[in-house]
Amino acid sequence: MIAPGFTGGTLDRADALRHDEAGLAALTSDWRSRLLRLDGFDPVLMGDGTLGWTTLADVPDGAELVLLGLDENGRGHFAAYVPGMRAPPGRSPRLFGLLGQFAPGEAATYAAARSVLDWHSRHQFCANCGHQTEMFRAGWGRRCPSCKAEHFPRVDPVVIMIAEHDGRALLGRQPAFPPGRYSALAGFLEPGESIEEAVAREIMEEAGVRVCDVRYIASQPWPFPSSLMVACVGMAENDTITLDTNELEDAIWVSREDVRAVLAGGDGPFLPPPAYAIAFTLLTAWAEG
Known part of the structure; x- marks a missing residue:
């Protein structure tokens, strides 16, 4: 049976690092760590269907990092959430064209990044008390500094x-x-x-x-x-x-x-x-x- 699209990702999601502030800081200081290139919320694909990456030196001013995972060499892979970014309401013909061009496994990494970044863009305020929330757990959660409620990406x-x-x-x-x-x-x-x-x-x-x-x-x-x-x-x-x-x-x-x-x-x-x-x-x- 053909594998479903957006599956088969190769990154280790490295859940332990989401709780390890020192380890996460070391990863963000590592020159080998990579930043996912995005055009808004759309993927940037190379000619071979792989995702485009750059260094953390290209993190936009004011952006927060979401840890996507580690590759087989232990390099950190991140996506940047820029406050105020919003996904478009629909999917453009250009994006539909790109979805059929992914190399095996690459769409899974993009799916995780897009979903989590979109979640951050729509969940800036606490559903419990209405206070503005803060990112934690390496981008895989938001915490309310007022009522201490914790919120996690929904599926x-x-x-x-x-x-x-x-x-x-x-x-x-x-x-x-x-x-x-x-x-x-x-x-x-x-x-x-x-x-x-x-x-x-x-x-x-x-x-x-x-x-x-x-x-x-x-x-x-x-x-x-x-x-x-x-x-x-x-x-x-x-x-x-x-x-x-x-x-x-x-x-x-x-x-x-x-x-x-x-x-x-x-x-x-x-x-x-x-x-x-x-x-x-x-x-x-x-x-x-």
């Missing part, structure tokens, strides 16, 4: 799934998709429900199809801004579609043969999701049986 779980019936998979499309593209259905988990319950609820809400026997396939971090995509397959009790047009523009059943052909780059009844999306991984796993 929002999302189920992404296909229903299976009689050797066919249920796919849907949103109006924002490129023409012809269909993908797996998806939705956020809600408080008080399991992954299996969320899968069944979302498919019923969006397509009116009741499923059971939900099975897990794979997961993927999705850094826009910070979700965990949990890919599953559920067995449908029938194939009658009742579309929620507030959620989907269309939904179709597709055969394994059609999915295999489309994923291989051939003709078929739909355009597949991009290879870096876990929907591609999910469809590949399903098509392989």
Whole structure:
């Protein structure tokens, strides 16, 4: 099965250093340490698909460092949070183009950096008392100097799934998709429900199809801004579609043969999701049986 996009990172996250002020200070003083190059929140890629890095001498004035981890040689790798930086509300065509160019493992490092920097930009104030918070734990937390509450980067779980019936998979499309593209259905988990319950609820809400026997396939971090995509397959009790047009523009059943052909780059009844999306991984796993 193809590895999900934004996975396979090679940096050691070095959790112990997040609690070691002396060790962290030594790392930030080490001339070998590297700073991730970013264009706003977008990655800067080299010709071979690797991330661009520079030295800590290029840290912007007033910026705070987030420790991304250590490489195999013990070099520290950091990202810089510049107070006031804000991620754009959407993803530009340029960024979408870059997402398909990452060398293996590089997208995982970018995903961690983007998600944590975006979290800092949106969590400057304490949710408990409203006081401005301060970065700690090498950038992997914020602490309130007033009420002493501690806040940590959040990850929002999302189920992404296909229903299976009689050797066919249920796919849907949103109006924002490129023409012809269909993908797996998806939705956020809600408080008080399991992954299996969320899968069944979302498919019923969006397509009116009741499923059971939900099975897990794979997961993927999705850094826009910070979700965990949990890919599953559920067995449908029938194939009658009742579309929620507030959620989907269309939904179709597709055969394994059609999915295999489309994923291989051939003709078929739909355009597949991009290879870096876990929907591609999910469809590949399903098509392989």
